[in-house]
Amino acid sequence: MNNPDILVIGGGIAGLSAAAALSKHARVMVLEAEEQIGYHSSGRSATMLHYALGDRLVRALTLASRPFFDDPPGGFTDVPVGHAMPVLIHGREDEREALDQLEADLSAFAQLERLDATGVHDLCPLLKDDATHGIADRRGIRLDPHALLQGNLRQLRSRDGELHTGARVAAIEYAGGSWTVTTEKGERYSAAILINAAGSWADELARLAGVRPIGLQPKRRTIITFDAPPGTDLERLPFAKTVGDELYFAPESGRLFASPMDEVPSEPTDAQPDEYEVALAAYRMAERTTVEVRQIHSKWAGLRTFTPDGHPAVDFAIDAPGFFWLAGQGGFGLQTSPAMAAIVESLIVGTPWPVPDVEPSALLADRFLA
Numbered sequence: 029m030n031n032p033d034i035l036v037i038g039g040g041i042a043g044l045s046a047a048a049a050l051s052k053h054a055r056v057m058v059l060e061a062e063e064q065i066g067y068h069s070s071g072r073s074a075t076m077l078h079y080a081l082g083d084r085l086v087r088a089l090t091l092a093s094r095p096f097f098d099d100p101p102g103g104f105t106d107v108p109v110g111h112a113m114p115v116l117i118h119g120r121e122d123e124r125e126a127l128d129q130l131e132a133d134l135s136a137f138a139q140l141e142r143l144d145a146t147g148v149h150d151l152c153p154l155l156k157d158d159a160t161h162g163i164a165d166r167r168g169i170r171l172d173p174h175a176l177l178q179g180n181l182r183q184l185r186s187r188d189g190e191l192h193t194g195a196r197v198a199a200i201e202y203a204g205g206s207w208t209v210t211t212e213k214g215e216r217y218s219a220a221i222l223i224n225a226a227g228s229w230a231d232e233l234a235r236l237a238g239v240r241p242i243g244l245q246p247k248r249r250t251i252i253t254f255d256a257p258p259g260t261d262l263e264r265l266p267f268a269k270t271v272g273d274e275l276y277f278a279p280e281s282g283r284l285f286a287s288p289m290d291e292v293p294s295e296p297t298d299a300q301p302d303e304y305e306v307a308l309a310a311y312r313m314a315e316r317t318t319v320e321v322r323q324i325h326s327k328w329a330g331l332r333t334f335t336p337d338g339h340p341a342v343d344f345a346i347d348a349p350g351f352f353w354l355a356g357q358g359g360f361g362l363q364t365s366p367a368m369a370a371i372v373e374s375l376i377v378g379t380p381w382p383v384p385d386v387e388p389s390a391l392l393a394d395r396f397l398a
């Protein structure tokens with residue numbers, strides 16, 4: 029099909045989950061620039077579902093997504109989309125107030141346990157003695173992005189939708205009620221609705237289409253992996269995060285991973301780890317834990333892309349008929365993807381609004397256009 033009803037640009041979690049939802053109602057095609065899906069942000073994340081990310085709106089989107097992860101639809105995938113991993117937010121004595129505030133903010137979304145120093149170290153023996161306060165959510169989920177991407181793709185294909193990889197969109201025109209995109213290889217596809225799910229490139233894609241950009245800012249984040257101290261019970265370790273945005277670490281494929289939670293503004297690009305942030309991750313592990321990072325096993329970086337107010341933009345553009353924004357998923361795009369896909373479905377097809385706690389107006393793309 030060269031003329032689907034809906035064209036989705038971007039084969040990350042945003043584009044594929046929206047495409048899978050829409051394929052129930054329409055002929056949908058996804059165009060992905062890279063040879064594989066999830067090559068950029070969706071394949072580089074920390075893959076955690078937790079509520080310490082973002083604010084009330086992000087938490088509401090996460091809460092609304094949770095039933096999908098707990099019980100994915102039949103036939104979605106043959107493998108689990110995640111596994112249980114407790115979340116521990118910890119602090120020193122001087123961070124107690126910040127922890128109190130976070131506990132109050134999160135209590136509407138998760139069942140939290142307040143922990144004293146003993147509780148903190150029972151849950152995460154790798155923390156230094158000065159980690160004296162904590163809150164734990166025993167129902168965190170470590171998501172499997174590969175299973176999520178493949179599950180959405182399987183749903184899309186089972187409903188006759190298509191994915192074209194190696195299809196970088198290079199030109200976009202609007203004429204006669206239809207968007208026509210031309211890829212770098214010269215293939216042309218047209219549809220009445222074009223969904224911009226190009227992640228860090230979403231503003232660039234809008235410019236290609238002659239649509240006003242909304243001021244997206246990609247920010248680089250770095251992750252390193254390294255060996256845990258001998259004898260560490262990796263199975264029992266939580267995802268452990270400082271109450272301020274300084275450090276998180278968790279078990280990862282028989283080792284540990286850690287991030288210094290860097291947010292370095294970047295152009296849209298194939299992000300690479302910078303030596304400073306790599307060293308910072310190891311430094312903060314030494315500062316907060318008893319783990320000495322002797323040798324880095326692997327490292328990577330990815331982009332988290334934010335709108336000016338940190339909330340995603342999910343809506344038709346006000347200045348371009350049929351041009352739909354699905355951008356600005358920041359650091360929460362995996363854990364909110366089921367709710368976001370249902371919102372796209374609602375706005376395009378008219379299914380019931382899926383997240384009563386979030387007003388559609390909060391997601392309007394045109395809120396950024398003066």
Ligand SMILES: Cc1cc2nc3c(=O)[nH]c(=O)nc-3n(C[C@H](O)[C@H](O)[C@H](O)COP(=O)(O)OP(=O)(O)OC[C@H]3O[C@@H](n4cnc5c(N)ncnc54)[C@H](O)[C@@H]3O)c2cc1C
Binds near residue numbers: 061077
């Ligand atoms: C280090 C790190 C940790 C994170 N931790 C978490 C976490 O714990 N929990 C969580 O929920 N989220 C987390 N995130 C955020 C999450 O990964 C992102 O929000 C999410 O992956 C964004 O998905 P996306 O589909 O919008 O972007 P992407 O996955 O980047 O997909 C966009 C796609 O568009 C394609 N594209 C761009 N331009 C074109 C074009 N012209 N033509 C065709 N295709 C194009 C790109 O190739 C890309 O594949 C983290 C991210 C990072 C980097």
